[in-house]
Amino acid sequence: xxxxxxxxxxxxxxxxxxxxxxxxxxxxxxxxxxxxxxxxxxxxxxxxxxxxxxxxxxxxxxxxxxxxxxxxxxxxxxxxxxxxxxxxxxxxxxxxxxxxxxxxxxxxxxxxxxxxxxxxxxxxxxxxxxxxxxxxxxxxxxxxxxxxxxxxxxxxxxxxxxxxxxxxxxxxxxxxxxxxxxxxxxxxxxxxxxxxxxxxxxxxxxxxxxxxxxxxxxxxxxxxxxxxxxxxxxxxxxxxxxxxxxxxxxxxxxxxxxxxxxxxxxxxxxxxxxxxxxxxxxxxxxxxxxxxxxxxxxxxxxxxxxxxxxxxxxxxxxxxxx
Numbered sequence: 001x002x003x004x005x006x007x008x009x010x011x012x013x014x015x016x017x018x019x020x021x022x023x024x025x026x027x028x029x030x031x032x033x034x035x036x037x038x039x040x041x042x043x044x045x046x047x048x049x050x051x052x053x054x055x056x057x058x059x060x061x062x063x064x065x066x067x068x069x070x071x072x073x074x075x076x077x078x079x080x081x082x083x084x085x086x087x088x089x090x091x092x093x094x095x096x097x098x099x100x101x102x103x104x105x106x107x108x109x110x111x112x113x114x115x116x117x118x119x120x121x122x123x124x125x126x127x128x129x130x131x132x133x134x135x136x137x138x139x140x141x142x143x144x145x146x147x148x149x150x151x152x153x154x155x156x157x158x159x160x161x162x163x164x165x166x167x168x169x170x171x172x173x174x175x176x177x178x179x180x181x182x183x184x185x186x187x188x189x190x191x192x193x194x195x196x197x198x199x200x201x202x203x204x205x206x207x208x209x210x211x212x213x214x215x216x217x218x219x220x221x222x223x224x225x226x227x228x229x230x231x232x233x234x235x236x237x238x239x240x241x242x243x244x245x246x247x248x249x250x251x252x253x254x255x256x257x258x259x260x261x262x263x264x265x266x267x268x269x270x271x272x273x274x275x276x277x278x279x280x281x282x283x284x285x286x287x288x289x290x291x292x293x294x295x296x297x298x299x300x301x302x303x304x305x306x307x308x309x310x311x312x313x314x315x316x317x318x319x320x321x322x
Contacts, residue, residue, distance in 0.1 A: 126228070129218045130193055
């Protein structure tokens with residue numbers, strides 16, 4: 001019995017030693033970043049940007065693996081079930097914190113099946129109106145909504161997206177009636193607001209900027225805590241009459257649960273270092289976002305906070321998937 005216990009202990013020491021050696025020499029082969037959305041979207045573009053950082057620093061190829069479907073759940077499931085060796089990572093967006101409230105039987109647990117690496121970017125929405133809508137401020141818009149017996153319609157990129165929940169949060173916090181019109185993506189929703197088929201949308205700042213500058217859309221408020229550098233004259237919803245209002249689409253990096261802390265920290269430190277470069281910040285801005293450098297612990301706390309916040313909104317608004 002003693003010899004068996006000794007063998008087990010020695011086996012454990014050898015295993016830990018090999019894991020430590022693997023972590024210290026990381027990376028020695030290509031890294032895969034899984035994205036749960038289609039090509040050309042923000043997740044794809046940010047994954048390629050992060051991949052360039054890591055490739056430049058470590059000399060290893062970084063492959064972006066697109067697994068679209070089920071609001072990111074297909075890609076998340078792939079990574080949750082992958083080996084925790086740091087060579088398969090997931091690039092989550094805002095939706096991953098909403099999905100536990102939308103899907104009854106997820107194949108993964110956001111908190112127990114992943115090791116947060118970092119959050120690296122966040123993007124605000126801007127309320128934009130068709131010029132025919134007689135409102136130039138948030139307060140005027142709220143008054144207009146209250147006067148309409150059936151409320152006012154707003155477009156979104158789809159059920160459960162940040163552009164959808166942004167409107168539902170206004171309903172909750174301002175006590176008004178915005179009626180949700182879901183589209184299959186931000187582009188067609190944005191185009192229908194420009195065309196006057198729907199009066200307003202919580203649009204991506206980057207998507208809306210051109211139409212705002214040309215006068216095809218009117219911006220009245222942004223969804224972030226602070227004003228956006230691209231639209232410095234546009235106030236926040238919080239300062240315009242809905243105190244405490246905040247929603248941003250954010251992007252980060254997750255590893256499978258049990259990934260070595262050494263590897264997680266290496267990844268975060270390298271990405272954090274890259275984010276400090278002015279050229280990097282400019283590239284993030286061009287993608288319609290701002291740098292948001294959260295370490296593993298801060299990102300974990302953010303994920304839990306977002307799950308709680310949006311779980312309440314989903315329940316209050318009785319949001320269901322098509």
